[in-house]
Amino acid sequence: GQSLEQPSEVTAVEGAIVQINCTYQTSGFYGLSWYQQHDGGAPTFLSYNALDGLEETGRFSSFLSRSDSYGYLLLQELQMKDSASYFCAVRNYGQNFVFGPGTRLSVLP
Amino acid sequence: DSGVTQTPKHLITATGQRVTLRCSPRSGDLSVYWYQQSLDQGLQFLIQYYNGEERAKGNILERFSAQQFPDLHSELNLSSLELGDSALYFCASSGRDRGTPDTQYFGPGTRLTVL
Numbered sequence: 001g002q003s004l005e006q007p008s009e010v011t012a013v014e015g016a017i018v019q020i021n022c023t024y025q026t027s028g029f030y031g032l033s034w035y036q037q038h039d040g041g042a043p044t045f046l047s048y049n050a051l052d053g054l055e056e057t058g059r060f061s062s063f064l065s066r067s068d069s070y071g072y073l074l075l076q077e078l079q080m081k082d083s084a085s086y087f088c089a090v091r092n093y094g095q096n097f098v099f100g101p102g103t104r105l106s107v108l109p
Numbered sequence: 110d111s112g113v114t115q116t117p118k119h120l121i122t123a124t125g126q127r128v129t130l131r132c133s134p135r136s137g138d139l140s141v142y143w144y145q146q147s148l149d150q151g152l153q154f155l156i157q158y159y160n161g162e163e164r165a166k167g168n169i170l171e172r173f174s175a176q177q178f179p180d181l182h183s184e185l186n187l188s189s190l191e192l193g194d195s196a197l198y199f200c201a202s203s204g205r206d207r208g209t210p211d212t213q214y215f216g217p218g219t220r221l222t223v224l
Contacts (some may be wrong), residue, residue, distance in 0.1 A: 094165065
């Protein structure tokens with residue numbers, strides 16, 4: 001089967017840098033995606049890694065290492081509005097999308 | 110605004126009933142996905158349609174069914190409802206942006222409460 005693991009909660013202060021890890025066990029997938037979801041809201045796309053390495057999009061960066069079955073989302077210059085849940089997700093070779101359990105990020109003043 | 114619309118926004122019904130959730134994808138997107146999110150849980154992939162055809166099936170119960178119509182809107186039918194079916198149901202779409210086919214755009218969701 002396929003499963004993704006994430007820390008359940010992360011806390012950081014405004015202006016800091018935080019890394020949210022995603023480890024996975026899946027036989028094969030096309031790429032690793034990251035989504036943000038505020039309480040009561042819909043998930044919104046943040047970043048996608050099709051290949052190993054770092055992808056940078058503004059304050060957010062995402063990394064993938066297929067050999068280590070590992071990826072992470074890096075958030076820099078944290079703002080209060082970044083307080084949300086963050087999900088990693090893969091589309092496996094069976095075309096199914098599998099989402100991680102989510103990491104709740106709390107940004108403190 | 111993602112461009113994906115879902116109706117209704119809220120739905121309250123009783124056990125044993127049947128409901129239909131509706132989704133209109135972003136203009137130009139051919140793929141529609143359905144997800145279930147229970148309280149404080151992750152997103153469970155239910156099913157994907159691509160241009161009217163079922164593309165992938167996830168953890169969808171036999172009591173649930175979906176279809177995508179020629180105008181690309183989709184409906185998720187939930188029948189013989191149980192208390193445990195109470196959840197947020199999200200629809201997402203993708204495909205218009207050829208460079209990032211896996212990028213999904215989520216609708217605002219339908220909150221289903223089964224009493």
